[in-house]
Amino acid sequence: MNTEKTYTLRDLETTEFSGTPLAVIGHPIQHSVSPAMHNAALAKLRETDSRFIDWAYYRFDIAPEDFAQALALFHKRCFLGLNLTIPHKVQALDLIQGISPDAQSMGAVNTLVWNELGYDGFNTDGYGLSRGLELDLGVMLKDANVILLGSGGAARAAAVQCVLSGCAQLYVGNRTPERLQNLLTVLGGVAGSTSTQTFALNDLPQDLPECGVVVNATSLGLQASDPAPIDVAQLPAGWKVYDMIYNPTKTALLEQASARGLPIANGLSMLIHQGARSLELWSHSAVDADAMMTAACHSLKLPPRYA
Ligand code: NAP
Numbered sequence: 001m002n003t004e005k006t007y008t009l010r011d012l013e014t015t016e017f018s019g020t021p022l023a024v025i026g027h028p029i030q031h032s033v034s035p036a037m038h039n040a041a042l043a044k045l046r047e048t049d050s051r052f053i054d055w056a057y058y059r060f061d062i063a064p065e066d067f068a069q070a071l072a073l074f075h076k077r078c079f080l081g082l083n084l085t086i087p088h089k090v091q092a093l094d095l096i097q098g099i100s101p102d103a104q105s106m107g108a109v110n111t112l113v114w115n116e117l118g119y120d121g122f123n124t125d126g127y128g129l130s131r132g133l134e135l136d137l138g139v140m141l142k143d144a145n146v147i148l149l150g151s152g153g154a155a156r157a158a159a160v161q162c163v164l165s166g167c168a169q170l171y172v173g174n175r176t177p178e179r180l181q182n183l184l185t186v187l188g189g190v191a192g193s194t195s196t197q198t199f200a201l202n203d204l205p206q207d208l209p210e211c212g213v214v215v216n217a218t219s220l221g222l223q224a225s226d227p228a229p230i231d232v233a234q235l236p237a238g239w240k241v242y243d244m245i246y247n248p249t250k251t252a253l254l255e256q257a258s259a260r261g262l263p264i265a266n267g268l269s270m271l272i273h274q275g276a277r278s279l280e281l282w283s284h285s286a287v288d289a290d291a292m293m294t295a296a297c298h299s300l301k302l303p304p305r306y307a
């Protein structure tokens with residue numbers, strides 16, 4: 001089977017995906033680098049473990065209205081693992097058998113694991129973010145001060161991860177106040193000692209601590225012409241800046257932070273490590289994140305780097 005192709009619901013109905021199939025499901029999905037990342041990691045696993053000889057990872061474009069039917073078919077066809085991306089991460093909650101406690105708090109799943117009765121849901125985005133912050137910027141979330149920009153699905157996973165990891169102070173800002181309020185309601189159900197404060201994106205909190213990390217979880221920056229969501233000049237000099245966006249590689253936020261001499265990183269490391277964690281859940285094996293990074297960089301036409 002061709003793992004480069006983008007498959008459809010019709011293909012799922014008519015084609016046999018032999019061996020142990022895995023897949024990412026989204027809409028749109030054709031630009032996803034997940035198949036390249038996962039198939040590179042599977043090739044590495046195969047070098048030392050024959051269990052993975054027939055494992056393969058595919059890409060499916062499934063519209064939201066077809067998702068429930070597709071999920072039942074993926075299960076019937078014994079897809080061992082699924083990654084879910086926009087717009088399926090929340091809709092899946094009503095269709096799965098079990099859910100991990102952190103995914104339950106985040107209110108979204110990005111990883112499904114097959115069992116006899118259906119799928120169990122997990123969320124590896126928060127883990128991917130915490131690994132990315134640690135590896136790229138040397139930031140451990142425990143006791144950290146975090147400014148989180150956004151209140152969508154990715155911000156929700158990040159905020160819950162911050163509280164579960166024991167952040168000291170979490171400042172959350174969003175364009176739309178109602179969505180910001182929804183995120184606060186979600187956080188209200190998560191046990192932790194993190195102190196939380198909200199702000200408007202154009203009005204960063206006064207008296208920020210000397211150091212911390214800004215995490216951009218808005219989609220502002222996806223277009224090359226997008227402005228930065230906040231005024232970087234207002235950050236104290238000890239802050240670092242992480243943008244979940246990895247394409248383009250350097251958003252206006254990162255450009256401005258870098259011009260000020262602040263350490264920066266983009267979301268490629270988050271992408272790699274959320275994917276590596278998913279594959280660990282399916283394979284119960286250690287996964288080579290460097291192989292995933294090399295494949296992702298190749299697909300995105302970026303210079304190679306380590307994970
Ligand atoms: P989402 O649920 O659609 O949320 C989008 C967020 O962006 C909302 O907070 C929204 O604010 C804000 N926003 C959109 N346009 C804006 C604008 N013009 N000005 C200010 N804020 C704006 O999307 P998501 O799934 O959370 O994804 C958010 C970002 O994270 C995307 O760029 C995505 O590519 C990235 N991401 C990266 C990874 C990774 O692995 N690196 C994983 C997941 C997501 P409102 O509430 O005001 O609309």
